[in-house]
Amino acid sequence: MTTETQHRTPSAIDAVAEQHTERLIEMSPALRVELGRPGDETVLDDYSPAGAAARDALNARTLAALDEAEAAMAADGTAPDAVDAVTLDAMRERLGVERDLHAAGLDIGQLNVIASPLQEVRELFDLVPTETTADWEHSAAKLRAVDTALAGYRESLLAARDAGRAPARRQVERGIEQAREAAKAGGHFDRFVAKATAVPEALAAELAESAKTARTAYVELAEFLAEEIAPHAREEDACGREDYRLLSRAFLGTEVDLDETYAWGLAELERIDAEQRRIAERIAPGTDVLAVMHDLDADPAQQLHGLDALRSWMQEKADAAITALGGSAFDIPEPVRTIECMVLADGTGGIYYTPPTDDFSRPGRMWWSVPAGVETFSTWQELTTVYHEGVPGHHLQIGQAVVVKDTLNTWRRQICWVSGHGEGWAFYAEKLMAELGFLDDPADRLGMLDSQRVRAARVCVDIGVHCGLEAPESVGGGIWDADKAWEFLTANVAMDRSFLAFELDRYLGWPGQAPSYAIGRRLWEQAREEARAAAEADGRAFDLKAFHSRALDLGSVGLDTLRRALA
Known part of the structure; x- marks a missing residue:
């Protein structure tokens, strides 16, 4: 057991962190839902400039x-x-970068296809409790509050527009499409209230009317985007190097040399391509990588048909990983040995994880948001994703932090989230599973390499487009733009084109986030090798399991904080 997991008496530093957390929880109904905390059930978050x-x-x-x-x-x-030292380091870094974002006007009026208030308000209803009549009464109130939440969001969009920070046209157009989709009769909100099959008739009628109110709010948002924001939308997808540097630091918790990292991304692609060619030759001698992937997609043994089959397969693989890894490569606390796999129909294409409540009464969940009409899935390509979202990825990482109540304050355990740390760890977990022998099947290994290739391509596209760098000759050279990015991605990523189109929109609208996976993994691997070198310099054998436990017991922190803590 590491120092970080031993019982300790909370300090004055912990008290400040707890006060900050309680105030955040008071301010954010969405955070209360995520954490399973009580509070006013009739309101949603305030997305306004205020x-x-x-x-x-x-x-x-x-x-x-x-x-x-x-x-x-x-x-x-x-x-x-030692615990206080990390808390001080982590809070100063995180709250400091949040203040910098606010000063730059980058914390309001955000619009993209995956992680802006447009999606956050809608997706909250995937997490709200629905077991009791009281739960459904609260949901009716929340549905009626969608109008107020989106009104605050419209204020922020106007403020950003008036400050010269209107979103890119591409994101506005996609936002209009998503708002209209959310507004459809029989769509997301109507499907949500249709689950209330055991409530009094009067409440059922109230829920239906409340869902209609929420749908109307999204109709109004779509009209607002078309009339008030679209005419002022910028034509360039790029945010520019100055904003990108700050956004990258926010996602990583460290500042990287953007030009060196871009060059590293291109080199990573070359490395991965060479290994993919070797694996393809092993699977089907004389056949190129894309042809092998096409054959795997067509192989009935590699296919899942239907959303129920997808969910069952995800659950089986996630449970098997927990059983196999517990006690060998990782210490997996008992509450973390349960994960729930979820599939959402008519979704965006995203795959994500939601954490457990503090008491684990709601377990950690792996979500697959499947676009309408997609019914067939290739297991060779997706096994590595299960490890990314489940164990040893996000589920172990986040669940282990939730468990260590005797050591860490609530901000460290449940509030702080740094993408480079979190997504970097989950991507590190994918490669680790290959190192541990869980992806020895050539098809599964090819899928893991494809995942690596996507993440490396993200580094190149994201930094290249947003910082206005020189594109490779393979796409015509010159300055990166969306057309070059699409040509680059289609040449380098074996992904269904509907998914890939969404991915490109995501990168263009959420600067700095997509590279945090590969950059984060790179820094996690560097931290591991530094720990290995330090152990060997002291004449000790490097203990990988102990390294993982010590690192995960810190919770999610910025990558600079992580390296200082591990040192």
Whole structure:
């Protein structure tokens, strides 16, 4: 057991973190739903400029309180322990970058295809409890509150527009499409209330009317985007190097050399391509990689048909990984040995994880949001995704942090999330499963390499487009743009074109996030090798299992904080 997992008495630093967390929970009904906390069930988050200003003010107060608490400890002759040192480092880094984003106007008016208020409001209803009549009464109130939440979002979009920060046209057009889809009769909200099959008739009628109110709010959002934002939308997809540098730091918790990282991404693609060719030759001598992938997709033994089959397969593979890895490569706490796999119809194409509640009464969940009409899935390509979202990926990473109540404050366990750390770990987990022998089947290994190739291509496209870098000669050279990015992706990524089109829209509208997977994995691997070198320099054998436990017990922190803590 590492120092981080031993019981300790909460400190003044922990108290500041807990106060910050409680205030965040008060401010965010969505966070309360995610954490399973009580609170006003009739409201949704405030997406207006005033809401952003309130969060910034909270960050400022918390940073000042951390300084005061540390100074008071010093005056008493008390030094922060190892846990406090990481909390101070992590909170100053995270809240500091959030304040920088606010000062730059980058925390309001965001619009993209996957992670903006347009999606967040809708997706909240995938997580709300629905077991009791009271739960459904609360949901009726939340559905009626969609109008207010989206009104605040419209305020932010106008403020960003008026400040010269209107979204790119591509994102506006896709946002209009998504808003109209959410507004459809029989769509997301109507399907949600249709699950209320055991409530009183009056409540059922109220839910139906509340769903109609939510749909109307999305009709109004679509009209607003078309009339007020689209005429001012920028034609360029690129956000520019200055904004990108800040956004990249927000997603990574460190600042990287963007030009060196771009060159590394291109080199990674070459490395992966060579290994894919070797695997393809092993599967079907004399056949190129794309032909082998096509044959695998057509192989009935590699296919799943229907959403029920997909969910069952995900659950089987996720459970098997937990059984196989517990006690060997990882210490898996008992509450984390349960994961629930979920499939959403008529979705966006995203695959994601939602954490357990604090008491694990709602387990961690792996979600596959399947686009309408997609009914066939290739297991060779997706097994590595199960490891990414499940164990040893997000489910172990996040679940283990939730478990260590005796050591970490709530902000460390459940609030702080850094994409480069979290997605970097999950991507590291994919490669680790190959190292541990779980992807020895050539088809599964080819799928893992395809996942690596997608992530490397993201680095090139994302940094290349948003920073205006020189594109490879394979796509005509010159400055990167969306057309070159599409040509590059279709040449390098073996993904269904409908999924790939969504992915490109995602990269173009969410600068800095997509590269955090590969960059994060790179930095995780560097941290592991630094720990190995340190152990060997001391004459000790490197213990991989102990390294994983120590690292995961820290919770999700910025990558600079991670490396300092592990050192």
